[in-house]
Amino acid sequence: MEIALTVLIIAVVLLFAAQFAGTRQDRSTPRRLAEIERRLQLVMDHLGVVDERPAPPGVREHLARGEKLQAIKAYREATGVDLRTAKEAVEAMMGPLR
Template sequence: MDIALAVLIIAVVLLLAAQLVGPRQDRSTPRRLAEIERRLQLVMDHLGVVDERPAPPGVREYLARGEKLKAIKAYRAATGTDLRTAKEAVEAMMGPLR
């Protein structure tokens, strides 16, 4: 009985340690990242800095034609992000086009 209890305690401790060491998914990370990107874009716009790196394929073209939903869809297809993150990223890209 004592051996079974000791094995059980060791197994529980190992499982808890594995949970602490494993990668953690913070649900607020994509939202926080989008906010940081939005603020960075505001600073870049204020300073007149132009990002030469192209947006994912088709996103800028859709935005130039005013097709925001298609731009979000293209962004999601190219990056694999969730809808909220893609929407925030596309809206951040809209800043220089306005």
């Protein structure tokens, strides 16, 4: 009985350790993805490649009026991304408008 309980406790501790390690890695994923996207945008800018995908509704209109904050808000509402990602995306869209 004691052996089974000991094995069970060790298994639970190992599961918690594995879960913690996975969570720590997941927290760095958005930051790493944002860095990859930033670098990709630099390469696209250098090569003169323009992304022709349509912007979410209202974003280009706000940018045309110089309303950057409203454009970021509209982008977040349409896509559900976090503030930093929305800001970077809107700033990338501002390139052709400058």
